[in-house]
Amino acid sequence: MEVPVLLQNIFQYIDKNEQVYIQCLTEAVKIPSVSGIPNYREDVFRMVYWMEEKLKVLGVITEVCDIGTQVISTTENNSTKIALAPVLLGQLGNDPKKKTILVYGHLDVQPAAKEDGWDTEPFKLIQKNGKLYGRGASDDKGPCIAWLNAVEAYQKLNHEIPVNIKFIFEGMEECGSVGLEGFLKKRSDFLESVNCVCISDARWLGTKTPCLIYGLRGTCYFSIEIECASKDLHSGTFGGSVFEAMSDLVFLLDSLVDSSGKILVPDILEDVLPTTCEELKTYENIDFCVKEFKKAVGCEQLLHEDKIKILTNTWRYPSLSIHGIEGAFSDHGSKTVIPKKVIGKFSIRIVPNQDPEKIAKLVIDYLDKKWKTRKSPNNYKTSLTFSSKPWLSSVSHYNYTAAIKATEFAYNRKPDMIRIGGSIPVTLTFQEIMDKNVLVLPIGAGDDNAHSQNEKINIANLIQGTKLLAAYIFEISCVKEH
């Protein structure tokens, strides 16, 4: 594929500036912007201001927005309020003749400590074998910096930035984006002129093939509470006389899913979008190796041995997982206790077009019925703890066709079109507030260890990813329709 001359120049510039980009990422990783631990909140602030400075250098008009406070518990009975990390808004260009894209990234990171099993200091970027190790290198500081690099490349070569860009960088993503949705709803003025959205979080499916993500599953998380006594009981003294809560709970949990992974709740699949032949075809060429997947899972046998079945069952069909039992004895040893109260936790990953409320009703009605057949006098209640909707984007939208072409320019190959079995809540937030097409455009590779020890980004991904973003805005600007 012939790369346009303008992009060829930009790509060359990007290749030459590798060391500058690595230096920039080094600075960013050095700030331990852990949002989940209140003691680090100042560092998250510092990270937001660091990014603001970088944007200002590029001529971006910035605004650091206070989004309120958060209550955190200090001891069992005490709590205190601390400020949420601010949201950084930025606007580059305001030309009504150009399209306006919204770029989202997050500046906070997961906790990390050498003692957790890191080979090197997590907040010091280390270069080794073409990889850059450090917390946030891939999730999500590297991709945020790739955006800075892409814009800078245009400017340094005196090329006009072909689109208007609005930036939203948040600092609470790793804690569930607390405060972001409310803030965005209040600041709909900022979102008004946006034509489409690009989220550069998430990673490729594997390690070799670039991907575009067009779908995510949602979640319905449930708890089943059963109480049989006012206190824990000794099984030697009371076993044989009591309707035990734990047995009741195991009975209910066992009625949820069979050994083949089939969810036993009637009508649960009713609203699942049927697969089309065309859709199944898109799975055929996806770069995914069952053997490697098994190795990553660490098991000999999976529910499905076929690639397409594994992918469809983790991406586009619901699944039910049992997560734990609160109140149950779980330590080493053999305690002969009859727990007075147990709470079973399970969740269903839901898919288009399942609705969380409808799924919750089906599940609760089903368990209530099962409970009646148990004829237990114990206190029982199933409830929905939280839920999120699934997300499916339209891949025929120019936002995706531009990203496909940009991938071809940067990587000389077409990207795999994939979904993810998990959730990125902000995706849905943007789609619902703005009703504009949302693209999830990953920069990092599937083995980057985001959230885990030894997180890294490949230098190649940082460089090619920067080219990808530069090419993406070029392609967006080439689109005629609005």
Ligand SMILES: [Zn+2]
């Ligand atoms: Zn992330």
